[in-house]
Amino acid sequence: MNQYEVTFAGFGGQGIMTAGQLLAYAGIAEGKFVAWIPSYGPEMRGGTAYCTVVVSDTRIGSPIVTNPRGICVFNRPSFDKFEPRVKANGLFIVNSSLIDVTTSRKDINEILVPANEIALMEQNVKATNLAILGAFIGATDVVDFETMKNTITQKLGKRKELLKSNLAVFDRGYELAQKHAGQKEKA
Amino acid sequence: MAKVLMKGNEAIAEAALRAGANNYFCYPITPQTEVAEYMAKRMPEVGGVFLQGESEVAVGNMIFGAAATGKRVFTTSSSPGISLMQESISYMAGAQLPCVIVNIMRGGPGLGGILPAQSDYFQAVKGGGHGDYRLLVLAPSTVQEAVDLMILSFDLADKYRNPVMMIGDGMIGQMMEAVEFPDKDADPKPPDESWAATGAKDRKPRIIKSLFLDPVKLEENSWLLHEKYERMKKEEVRFELYKVKPENEFMIVSYGTMARICQTAIDELEEEGVSIGLFRPISLFPFPSTQILEEATKENVKALLTVEMSTAQMMEDVVMAVVGNRPVEFYGRCGGIVPTPEEVKEKILEMQKTYSK
Numbered sequence: 447m448n449q450y451e452v453t454f455a456g457f458g459g460q461g462i463m464t465a466g467q468l469l470a471y472a473g474i475a476e477g478k479f480v481a482w483i484p485s486y487g488p489e490m491r492g493g494t495a496y497c498t499v500v501v502s503d504t505r506i507g508s509p510i511v512t513n514p515r516g517i518c519v520f521n522r523p524s525f526d527k528f529e530p531r532v533k534a535n536g537l538f539i540v541n542s543s544l545i546d547v548t549t550s551r552k553d554i555n556e557i558l559v560p561a562n563e564i565a566l567m568e569q570n571v572k573a574t575n576l577a578i579l580g581a582f583i584g585a586t587d588v589v590d591f592e593t594m595k596n597t598i599t600q601k602l603g604k605r606k607e608l609l610k611s612n613l614a615v616f617d618r619g620y621e622l623a624q625k626h627a628g629q630k631e632k633a
Numbered sequence: 634m635a636k637v638l639m640k641g642n643e644a645i646a647e648a649a650l651r652a653g654a655n656n657y658f659c660y661p662i663t664p665q666t667e668v669a670e671y672m673a674k675r676m677p678e679v680g681g682v683f684l685q686g687e688s689e690v691a692v693g694n695m696i697f698g699a700a701a702t703g704k705r706v707f708t709t710s711s712s713p714g715i716s717l718m719q720e721s722i723s724y725m726a727g728a729q730l731p732c733v734i735v736n737i738m739r740g741g742p743g744l745g746g747i748l749p750a751q752s753d754y755f756q757a758v759k760g761g762g763h764g765d766y767r768l769l770v771l772a773p774s775t776v777q778e779a780v781d782l783m784i785l786s787f788d789l790a791d792k793y794r795n796p797v798m799m800i801g802d803g804m805i806g807q808m809m810e811a812v813e814f815p816d817k818d819a820d821p822k823p824p825d826e827s828w829a830a831t832g833a834k835d836r837k838p839r840i841i842k843s844l845f846l847d848p849v850k851l852e853e854n855s856w857l858l859h860e861k862y863e864r865m866k867k868e869e870v871r872f873e874l875y876k877v878k879p880e881n882e883f884m885i886v887s888y889g890t891m892a893r894i895c896q897t898a899i900d901e902l903e904e905e906g907v908s909i910g911l912f913r914p915i916s917l918f919p920f921p922s923t924q925i926l927e928e929a930t931k932e933n934v935k936a937l938l939t940v941e942m943s944t945a946q947m948m949e950d951v952v953m954a955v956v957g958n959r960p961v962e963f964y965g966r967c968g969g970i971v972p973t974p975e976e977v978k979e980k981i982l983e984m985q986k987t988y989s990k
Binding site: 467471474480481483484487506507 | 636637638663664747748803804807808809810811890893894896897898900971973974975
């Protein structure tokens with residue numbers, strides 16, 4: 447990997463910014479260059495939110511990326527807005543719990559992740575972002591699986607009662623993406 | 634020290650504290666309000682002064698007062714707020730007071746918008762307020778550089794007893810990157826307090842002012858300031874070259890975060906066989922004119938392109954620097970729209986067609 451860019455998009459409260467920051471922290475832990483840039487503007491509570499993270503082995507040029515290699519969408523408006531922006535041959539992770547459509551593009555790798563259901567399975571409804579992040583790492587290995595888990599433990603470890611389920615949700619997302627990759631290879 | 638992930642605004646705030654600036658006055662405005670937020674939390678921890686003024690006009694005067702005591706002081710704001718401070722900035726330049734002012738620029742004119750822009754270039758480098766004065770102006774392109782330049786700004790303000798301005802755009806304020814702070818905090822005491830209003834017990838009072846009704850005295854003061862600016866031109870020029878090589882046919886001149894976007898464009902152009910480099914001024918005043926001329930007049934260089942998030946402001950300084958020796962073209966977006974690497978690339982490819990005839 448030389449450079450990977452990923453956008454996380456959804457609505458306020460889904461942990462979009464946190465997902466991006468966790469990835470950036472993990473990048474730093476591996477000694478990589480990182481840039482995290484949020485959408486900012488006249489926003490409102492419950493409105494759309496997105497952030498882009500660039501992880502690179504070398505100094506990062508533009509932190510703004512029009513067509514990132516990966517995009518993770520958490521809700522329908524984000525799907526509509528960002529689906530055309532995924533770089534050709536890129537990755538498109540879709541929260542299928544809230545999005546009932548799939549891409550018609552043939553040149554991208556779409557992974558459907560029922561993130562809300564996964565989070566509910568672990569009785570941690572707020573952890574949908576970790577299911578998506580898990581799937582993203584499972585599909586890309588932008589940072590190492592263990593680095594990411596250590597980062598989550600470090601950054602979200604304050605609330606010990608939630609840490610176990612946070613990590614479990616991440617694991618489920620990760621496994622789902624790995625399984626998806628396996629099936630693709632077979633096919 | 635280990636690297637930490639920080640927003641540009643927060644990193645600027647922390648850097649000021651590391652430089653021993655324990656006096657901060659502000660008025661909130663997007664996109665730099667996080668500096669105020671961070672300072673409100675941190676100042677009580679370090680026993681410093683955090684004060685939100687009733688307006689930027691008041692803040693400007695608070696800065697004047699604090700600076701006159703010889704203590705390190707700074708403020709941060711964004712474009713319309715900086716306009717309101719211009720009167721006191723001019724007074725501080727006239728009275729030779731050191732301070733640091735950060736402008737996290739948004740689109741203008743007027744109230745404009747809140748998205749990234751570089752449209753306050755003229756205001757920053759050509760004075761801004763009234764009178765014959767200059768600010769020393771620095772422009773970081775990464776969060777780490779914002780930290781480094783912030784710390785440097787206080788030293789330069791003390792060295793020249795002049796306000797120093799650091800300008801960034803909303804992007805650098807809002808972006809998070811890994812930063813490392815120096816291990817050792819700066820010595821908060823300015824090198825020379827012989828001029829400061831520290832309490833006139835057992836000594837003659839010192840008068841700090843910008844009012845000189847006697848024209849001879851005022852002219853003297855103006856030439857004294859001019860001398861300082863000339864000294865800055867000799868000693869404080871800062872810039873960075875990226876992929877500038879003798880075989881280059883084109884050179885982009887761009888500063889701040891815009892320069893990083895050009896960097897990506899240059900990487901991609903290189904893959905397509907275009908020979909091009911980037912000249913990134915770090916100090917906008919003093920402007921690296923001599924160095925730009927030197928690079929621009931290398932044998933193979935056909936033309937220059939300045940790229941800005943404005944309607945061509947720095948371009949004027951680039952044109953002056955190359956004094957007609959090479960054509961200078963411009964590409965820019967404004968109002969909060971950030972040029973993409975693709976747009977810059979397209980412009981260069983267009984120039985390649987024009988100039989390869």
